[in-house]
Amino acid sequence: MMVRNKELQVAALKNGTAIDHIPSEYLFKVVSLLGIEHLSTRVTIGYNLDSKKMGTKGIIKIADKFFEEDEINRISLIAPSVNLNIIKDFEVIEKKQVNLPDELYGLVKCNNPKCITNNEPMQTRFHVIDKDNVTLRCHYCEMKIKKEEIELL
Amino acid sequence: MNTKSLVSIVDFSKDDILRLIGTAECFERNPNRGLLEGKVCATLFFEPSTRTRLSFETAINRLGGRIIGFSDAATTSSSKGETLKDTIMMVSNYADLIIMRHYLEGAARYASEVTDIPIINAGDGANQHPSQTMLDIYSIYKTQGRLDNLQITVVGDLKYGRTVHSLIVGMSHFNPTFHFVAPEELKIPELYKHFCETNGIRYHEHTEFSEEVINLSDILYMTRVQRERFTDLIEYEKVKNVYVLRNNMLSHSKDNLKILHPLPRINEIANDVDNNPKAYYIEQARNGVFARQAIICDALGIEVVSG
């Protein structure tokens, strides 16, 4: 057995993706953002696990699933510090961080009640205008939203 | 997504603005041209605005175009729950151009994404009203003979006044100095101060509407101070008569000073200013037709030859 990472021993993955360091309070939000409930492959979810860095954390291990960049970047808004371990034949072959994309589609609700996106059956769209401070601008009504005001759909 | 639409003043570069001013001048010399012969323009006013609609429809009529549309959403299928997308796609089957005003912010941007025909935004809620900005800039150009290096004083509601916000963005290409005169509750948002700073635009904030600031201005842009903007009505009572321009305040102003106002006014410009040759707000509205003729031709890719 070549499992080097102790954390992965909880339920070793042969092939797939392990998402680590998810803030506990966002674990199930991450599950739904990634559409994990629709997968038919084997998924292990660890909730309220001990973490030196974070107090408690969540882990998701998904067999035979490798995410596309823009798929996984959807979670960067709520869990910017997660680690992605790409596993092949029980080995971590790649470690990835998530990045806040330049634009967010269908992820964030516009806080402006008079925005067209809150009144028409359509997808929201935001431009990330400040990646460090996480400031968004609605593509439609042009209103700016600060990090602490962000509400996910 | 179509690229000929005009949704927001930020869609216009400096060159676009200068080109449109040149075209508006052509229309001022000769407004009646058959450039829209055989074209159908839709004016969709989901929110009534007689002033803006008449200005656009005059522009279309003077260009020889035909008009379809509505002036109030209460009479349309959108009042029966039809989506904006469906209305826009339906009208796109009939018209070559859509001019729309809507009470929701972002409506025009969204409309421009669901159709291939050009959309001109005639106001989307509190967000954008770019043809107003173009007529303001055209008025500044006409009265000053230039756009560069002007001292522009804006007075009144600088917090919610979208015409002011768009004017700052539109004039930012021309090295202006702004004087923002407003009561504490309605002062210019941080966002626009930040915009000025990042674009190297000088600005000064004043709470007092003094002759001193009037006397150094080339343009005095007055706006309404509306009661409904105030959370504290005592505050409103205190300031409602403070940001009012009276004729005797103009006695030491510059010769080239012109007074602009997006209209309608309430009491912020006293009637005794109307006869002062520096009052320009009525002619300013007339410029709206020329600016809109220029915008319409630009959106349709129609070349306007001078003469």
Ligand SMILES: [Zn+2]
């Ligand atoms: Zn919005």
